[in-house]
Amino acid sequence: MPLLKLEDTYLHKGKRKALVAALRKKGIKSERVLHAINTLPRHFFFDSALISHAYEDKAFPIGEGQTISQPYTVAFQTELLDIKEGDKVLEIGTGSGYQASILHLLGAEVYTIEYQKKLFETTQKFLKRLGIDMHLFYGDGSAGLSQHAPYDKILVTAGAPVIPDALIQQLKVGGILVIPVGDRSLQTMVRITKTGPSKVEREEFDGFAFVPLLGKDGWR
């Protein structure tokens, strides 16, 4: 459960600044992304028992066997998406809502879907309390969210066995999909840019470990 009292102290701000410096050293270049990470209190999204770890560059449990992604991974995926003010973005795997809130801070209109009901309900309540306005859905997002397509950007925050075709179909021409693909323990980050109605460009970046994307077009 997130903290009852949402306090962002000088200590938190100092730790956040140090985290941002560490991310810069690890190769994150987008000043907009670094600014968003410096602005959003990551500890708000933590269970109170783990709060002292919120500014470590690590993934942590958020309940239901799921995790809040490592800050480096959040920064890396967000940088690959190249979010522009007003972009319509679909995130698959809401989890704690932290990544979705970073997208929101960057000016995106965020659609996000979560498969674990309890997590969905907790995060929905929490984001409402934070006053962060986005479109939240409960269900299997492995085949996207066709009723609100097309999207400028699609982000998958769980590891997929293959790239679901439906996600490419739900992208606008010029749109970007970022998705970790691989086996259950290790994935390659893939960025797909849709350059024409049936044309894509593919780039790959190695060495990521996500919880599995479950569901119809994910792991069963």
Ligand code: SAM
């Ligand atoms: N973006 C999250 C955050 O900021 O906390 C981290 C997400 S966690 C690494 C991956 C999330 O994907 C989990 O919450 C998991 O339940 C969710 N997930 C897995 N398969 C899914 C599916 N088919 N549809 C929607 N969400 C899914």
